[in-house]
């Protein structure tokens with residue numbers, strides 16, 4: 001195998017969700033870089049894969065990244081895995097992939113389990129347009145600002161959340177985005193897999209009763225799109241005359257282009273405004 005960095009998705013719960021290709025590549029590479037080697041050893045043992053393992057997690061990304069890059073530079077093949085799901089998706093890996101790409105080392109992603117995508121596909125919420133925004137900040141102020149930034153996006157919002165923060169995050173969603181439809185997808189591909197669906201106000205009591213434990217994805221339906229009111233002809237003309245200092249003729253031409261009103265109508269309105277202003 002030539003020097004290649006494989007980004008290998010592993011199951012998010014159910015071990016049957018590994019792909020044939022992932023098992024083959026993990027068995028063929030020279031080195032496996034794992035977020036937590038002890039955790040990944042269980043998965044590798046399950047599939048009878050015995051390969052040199054090195055850890056690669058946030059705190060030592062810099063150092064281990066260099067070591068992994070060196071192995072790749074020497075022509076070795078490396079598979080990057082995380083504790084669950086797809087590496088780089090709210091998991092370490094981005095820096096390594098970026099550096100490998102910068103050095104011209106081939107990077108090959110092996111598609112597979114990802115909690116965000118599994119949750120979205122089973123949610124029943126619009127999936128043609130969505131935004132995955134990862135974990136919301138832990139502190140309330142920052143979390144509300146984070147949600148407010150997402151408020152006007154047109155598609156479904158997909159978030160990861162820790163179970164002990166779910167209640168407060170739903171409360172902030174309610175406060176910031178209103179009573180939108182949400183889906184709390186928990187324990188995907190595991191025994192207690194569950195989708196809790198409804199308006200945020202309806203889902204909050206179930207969560208407060210402690211019914212949503214385990215690993216969780218929150219999906220938020222798009223808000224209603226409130227069309228922006230076009231600026232009325234007279235307000236627009238007033239602004240063009242007063243603030244932009246345009247002549248009656250130029251203001252009328254610009255306003256008719258913006259509003260679609262006829263040039264004559266815009267001209268008479270602009271003239272009237274200018275005359276009124278001169279009389280005042």
Ligand code: SAM
Nearest residue numbers: 012085086089090114115160161187188215216
């Ligand atoms: N890289 C992973 C992926 O591809 O989904 C995500 C890793 S991130 C550190 C872990 C978060 O993903 C959890 O806190 C939870 O929000 C979500 N998650 C992972 N497994 C899940 C599952 N089986 N069911 C629901 N959410 C899950």
